[in-house]
Amino acid sequence: MGEIADNAVGSLAELLRYPDDLSKISSIKERLLRDKAAIDLQLKSGVQTQLDITTNGLKNILDSKALVGDLSNELMNLNTLCAQAENMVPGFAQINRVAKVRRNFLAVEDVMRNLQGLPAKLDEIEAMIDADGKDIFGPMTNFLRIHFELSRLRDFRDQAMFQAARSSEDAKCTLQKYFTRLDNVSQEFDAILFDIAENLLEVLREGNSSLIVRWAKVIDVDERLDAKAKILNSASESHKELARHLSMHSQPMGMTRTQRNYDEKLTECIKRGARDVFQNCVSTFPDDPSTLLDNLYWVTRDILFAKADLTNYVPANWKLTNRFVAAYHQEMYILFKTLVTKETDAGLLLKIVRWSQKYNDTLVNELKIPSEQLTPPLLDGQEEQILDDYMRLICLKIEEWMTNLQKTEYNEFIERAQAPDVDPESKYGLANTPIVFQMLNQQVNVGIDSDEIRVVSGVIHECKRQLLLRQQKWINVVRDEVQKSNAAMDEVPGGLLEYCIAVANDQVRGADYTENIINRQVNVNVDVLVHSDEDRNVQSNMVRDLEDAMDGFIATAKSCVLEMVGMVMFDLQPSFANLFKSSWYTPPVTTTAPDGTSTSAPASVVIQEVIRTFEEYNSELTEHFNPDLFQIYIDDLLEATLAAYLSAISKNKGASLSPRSIDQIKSDVAMMYPFFTTFTDNDHVESQLNGIEAFMGLASGDKVGAVEAFRTLKESFPDAPMKFVEDVLRAREDLDSKSLKEYMETIRRECAPLIMNPASDRRTYMSRLYR
Structure with a gap:
């Protein structure tokens, strides 16, 4: 039911593949109902046809049963008439006894004659066996004659033992001993017969097809006689009264024959032959399963040979190919069972699975062997x-x-x-x-x-x-x-x-x-x-x-x-600890431009130390670092530097901001900018330095300027924390606590939308300020 439901869901998914298909549900339903009605009509017609066939079959069976009953009654009536006719002949009982005595006398005379000639016949048979040499690959020209003579003696033995069934035990033992040599010769012949059966393929490969034909004829004849005897015995059991009456006038043929059962023994011989071949192959490669698999090519070759060649020399109703397939497949199954263990390595497991798949494909697709004959599966269906x-x-x-x-x-x-x-x-x-x-x-x-x-x-x-x-x-x-x-x-x-x-x-x-x-x-x-x-x-x-x-x-x-950036920043902690403190400020340095103009700016000693450290690390990185990763390093270093620089205002004890601080900050930026633009895009560096621009606006502007600086900060850095703004304003020497409060209230009021709903959720280095 689960599989049917899955198929139904799959079909429904095909019909409703797109959302627009939902509008077609009505038409789809009508089409499915029409299809269902057509299928129901076909099913009804098919069921009626099968019902008619079954009804006719049952009627024929009942008619046959009635005919068999009528025939049985007629036979019993015929038997009754025969018994009644005996009374119509004067002295019939005496005549019948005399006739019976004569038959017994002739039978005894025949038995005596056959017993007297038994040793000579056995000598002759043994001589023919010796002449053939028991070589199943040889011509064995006497094979059919041996069987013919031996069959006559065995039938005589079966008849004699049946007639002696009511004799004394001593008589039966004596007679049994007399036939001991015949039993031995019979066993010797059967051994040759079974040896051929175990080596059918090899005998045929040696070109001895004539022997195969004669061997098949022997088995076929005995199988027909076995079948005839079984039918007679079955009839005797079914009509005991009629059989008893017939036994008074003739010998019941089915009762005297010992069943040869060559058909069953043939199947066992093929199995033994297959087992011997496999054991020989395995013993050749006892500790090398991989090579053993490489040398199992003969399995499908033998099955093909049996199907394409051997079946030409034996009766078709033997279905010899099926017997070889069953025997070889069983041995393959046993072999693979021994190969697949917990200790089997991965390579051998793969080889076993692939060999199994190739074996099944060859037999089913190339040799046209029905897959149901290949049971159990070589690996018990455990390939997966x-x-x-x-x-x-x-x-x-x-x-x-x-x-x-x-x-x-x-x-x-x-x-x-x-x-x-x-x-x-x-x-x-x-x-x-x-x-x-x-x-x-x-x-x-x-x-x-x-x-x-x-x-x-x-x-x-x-x-x-x-x-x-x-x-x-x-x-x-x-x-x-x-x-x-x-x-x-x-x-x-x-x-x-x-x-x-x-x-x-x-x-x-x-x-x-x-x-x-x-x-x-x-x-x-x-x-x-x-x-x-x-x-x-x-x-x-x-x-x-x-x-x-x-x-x-x-x-x-x-x-x-x-x-690595963290290592660099750890080394620079002493330098960043001086920012926005008295040691940070340096006297102005005057520089003269080529056009004669002079400018004065602080020296930025702290940032000079930072840049020198960067350059020391870069001497190693630029030569031995992947260029793409170096670019990532520079970008991360820029962000880490700016984060460390800006966070110093709140981390460094005693840090403060005055009008003089703005010039020092500008000087620091002027020193950082050329270093970073040497390795990365100018626009990117400038966009990151916007944080310091906003920082300077907060550090020096009035309320309006502070609001604009905050707005610029939040637009470029939406994750900038309010605590940073408050720390910058608190560090200003020109703002007391009251002014600080007014500034903060103004910023919160004027920039409330930016505070509550930032322009984006992009993360920047501003998020690192208070880590």
Whole structure:
């Protein structure tokens, strides 16, 4: 019912694919009702036809039963008339006894004659067996004659033993001993017969088709006689009274024959032959399952040979192909059971599944063997489970290798015993990253070798998981090492900046390597495994998984950049601690322009120290850092610098603002601007410096100017906190507490819409002021 419901939902989804289809529900309903009425009519007609056929069949069965009953009654009447006729002949009983005595006398005479000639006949049969040499690959010219003579003796033995059934035990034992040699010769012939049956294919390959025909004739004749005897015995059981009467005048033929049952024994011989062939093959490769699978090509070859060639020499009703398929398939099933264990490695599991699939395809599609004959399935229908196990083994191997590699590279990062690797472009990197992706590519290829897109999908998902774990681990390791360095720089190994550069660079390389997997593996190699829309969705999911990993690499690289910026800013804490204090102010310095004009501005000693520190770090970064990441570094450094500069007004104890401060701030900005514009876009630097422009407006303007400065600040930096505005106004030497309150009330009143509903939710460096 669940499947029917799913199909119904699927059909409904096809009909109502788009929102506009809802308007067509009425027409769709009418069309479905018309279709239903047509189908109901067809079903009603079909049911009536089948009902008529069944009714006629039942009538014929009842008529046949009546005819059989009439025939039985007629036979019994005939038997009664015969019995009554005996009374019409004078002395019939005496005549009957004399006739019976004569028949018995002749039968005894025949038995004596056959018993006397039995040794000579057996000598002759044994001589023919010896002449043939029991070589089933030889011509065996006496095979049919042996069977003919032996069958006559066996029929005689069965008849004699039946006639002796009412004799004494001593007589029966004596007679049984007399036939012992015949039994031995019969067993010897049967052994040859069964040996041929076990090696039918090899006998035919040797070109001994004549023997196959004679062998089939022997079995066919005996099977027909067995069937005849069974019918007679069945008739005797069904009509015991008639059989008793007939036995008074003739011998009941069915009762005397010992069933040969060659048909059943033939099936057992084919099974034994298949078992021997498989055991020989397995013993040839006892400890090499992979090579064993490579050498099982003869299985389908033998089945094809049996179907295409052997069946030409045996009766069609034997259905010999079915027997070979059943025997070989059973042995294959047992063999695969032994191969698939918990210890079986991933490569062998894949090979087993692929061999099983090829085996089924060959038999069903090429040899036209009905699939229902291939039961039980070679792997009990567990191919999907085995492929899942195969996928899990690959994933476990990926996890194991990644764990081992990560331990090594994390220890190298923490110990920093030697400098990181340098590529031909003088960029720092980690030695293990190429190894990681070489391993991942190999495992993706192993998944692709399975020819199952869901296996590849599982491997790709595990690659993503491991890469994300690796990225998060790097974020944590870099953060921890930076914190250790900031806490006690003299107690940690040097080279932290160089290794941070290497880790960040490697994230970009990782993103490039991941993109190569998408372009070369998923979009090319995996594409041959796509056979349906579902497969296409799986492929798309693989791309998304790897794109997530790429995003993670970029995020990790940015995290490393932020940690490096944090290292720089930590070194500059003493410098920023002097801002807006007395030590910040420096005497004016007069400079003369080429045109002879002179200008005077403060020297900005604090910012000079900051810029020198930046330049010291840049000497390492510009040479060994990825250019794209360096650009991110500069942008982050600019924001961190401005955040540190502006937050100093509230963090530095004793900080204050006076008219003199504006000139010092302008001087600081004039020094920062050329440094940052050397590495990044002028417009971007100016947009970020708008925060300081608004800061100066708050630091020096009247109420109107302060309102305009705040409005400018919120428009450029919507996340600017009100606390910052209040701290700037509080630091002004020209405002007392009352004036501060008035300024704040004016700003809140005039700029209420901007405060309550900022122009955007964009995050800027203003959010960092109070971290």
